[in-house]
Amino acid sequence: MPxxxxxxEYDGTPFYGWQRQATHASVQGAIEAAVTRFSGETAGLxxxxxxxxxxxxxxxxxxxxxxxxxxxxxxRDALNAHLRPQPVSILSAEIVDSSFNARHSAIRRHYRYxxxxxxxxxxxxxxxxxxxxxxxxxxLMQAAALPLLGRHDFSAFRAAECQAKSPIRxxxxxxxxxxxxxxxxxxxxxxxxxxxxxxxxxxxxxTLVLAGSGRLTxxxxxxxxxxxxxxxxxxxxxxxxxxxxxxxxxxxxxxxxS
Numbered sequence: 001m002p003x004x005x006x007x008x009e010y011d012g013t014p015f016y017g018w019q020r021q022a023t024h025a026s027v028q029g030a031i032e033a034a035v036t037r038f039s040g041e042t043a044g045l046x047x048x049x050x051x052x053x054x055x056x057x058x059x060x061x062x063x064x065x066x067x068x069x070x071x072x073x074x075x076r077d078a079l080n081a082h083l084r085p086q087p088v089s090i091l092s093a094e095i096v097d098s099s100f101n102a103r104h105s106a107i108r109r110h111y112r113y114x115x116x117x118x119x120x121x122x123x124x125x126x127x128x129x130x131x132x133x134x135x136x137x138x139x140l141m142q143a144a145a146l147p148l149l150g151r152h153d154f155s156a157f158r159a160a161e162c163q164a165k166s167p168i169r170x171x172x173x174x175x176x177x178x179x180x181x182x183x184x185x186x187x188x189x190x191x192x193x194x195x196x197x198x199x200x201x202x203x204x205x206x207t208l209v210l211a212g213s214g215r216l217t218x219x220x221x222x223x224x225x226x227x228x229x230x231x232x233x234x235x236x237x238x239x240x241x242x243x244x245x246x247x248x249x250x251x252x253x254x255x256x257x258s
Contacts, residue, residue, distance in 0.1 A: 002069045005096045006031075006045075006079075008060040011087035013127045013240070018050045018060075027051070027088060031062070034082035038075075041066055048102045048247040049109050052199070054239035056128065059091075059110075061247045063102040069095075102247075108172070109196060110246035113189040113205045113237060129186070130205075130241035136187060136212035138178060144211035145174040145189075147222035148204060154197055155228035157207070162198035167228070169193055169200070176208060187212075199236055207234035 008031070016024035020032065028045050035043050047062040070078075075093040083089070099105075116122050116129040117136050151170040158167050173192035189208065191201050207224065210216045216224075216234070224232045 001065050001067055001098075002095050003063055003065050003098050003100060004072070004075055005094050005100060005102065006062045006064070006075075007091040007093075008062060009058050009089045009091055010056065010060065011127075012051060012054050012056045014087065015053065017053045017055070018047055027057075027060075028062075030083060030086050030088055031079065031090075034079045035064065035066075037082045038078040039066055039068065039070070041068075046102050048106045049196070049244055051242075051244055052239050054127075055242045055244070057244040059246045060244055061102045061106070061249075063096065063100060065098075100249075105249055106194075106247050107250055108192055108194055108248035109244065110173075110190070110192045110248075111196070111201050112243050112245050113191070113201060114241045114243070115187040115189070115205075115209070115237075116185060117187050118185040127240050128243075130238050132209060134213065136209065137214065138176065138187065138212065140214065140218075141176045141187070141208045141212040143218040144208055144216065144221040145176055147218060148174055148225060152225055153228055154200055154225070156224050156230055156233045157200045157203035158197040158230060159199035159203075160230065164195075164197050167197060169195065169197060174204065201242060202237045202239065203233045205237035205241070209237065210234040 010027050015027050018027045020026050020028040032045055043064045043066055045062045045064050072093040076090045079090045114129040116131045119133050121131050122129050149171050153167050154169050155167040171193050173190055175190040177188055179186045189205050
């Protein structure tokens with residue numbers, strides 16, 4: 001029984017997240033339905049990171065097992081044909097060892113959060129950015145990100161419904177920058193870790209925006225982290241600005257998308 005690794009891109013706007021649901025559209029459900037129409041088989045997908053309602057991906061990774069061995073280009077193209085017109089695209093398919101697991105084999109996940117920081121709302125990127133119309137101080141946001149780096153108890157940034165066994169996570173990257181080439185109206189927050197808690201990135205971004213607005217100091221952010229109190233965290237940043245952009249695996253080049 002061959003195992004296929006899929007790299008997937010999707011616009012999360014019309015979906016109630018990645019995970020299959022009985023009554024709502026999901027990315028997993030859309031792809032599994034395409035698998036059945038293409039192959040006649042019922043196969044379950046396992047992904048690297050289950051994204052929430054409205055969250056996008058440029059480089060999600062998933063695996064599935066099929067009874068029949070297909071050429072990988074046939075798997076990719078057939079799934080894309082059956083996914084139309086839904087905003088989901090299979091970027092690649094490859095046969096991998098049965099020991100590969102899209103979720104458990106991953107050693108790092110990469111997310112990007114986009115903030116449109118200008119008075120006027122988005123026209124072309126509506127649904128893909130968080131529009132913050134008041135000025136944000138980039139230096140304050142960068143300073144507030146520093147105490148969040150490293151291994152900590154992130155209970156203050158954890159959703160109440162989070163099912164993770166432990167709130168301890170190691171945040172390897174939390175960079176805040178304006179886009180290059182003069183596009184100073186957009187601020188991008190880049191976050192990388194082996195794994196994230198439910199709503200962790202959105203809670204971090206919401207808190208950084210409070211810092212950039214002058215409502216929190218870097219010391220306040222460090223105190224929020226140490227408090228382990230979810231009520232002290234900033235508001236959740238909207239899901240529309242968040243994108244899963246890469247997943248790393250051992251003995252392979254980084255799968256971080258551009």
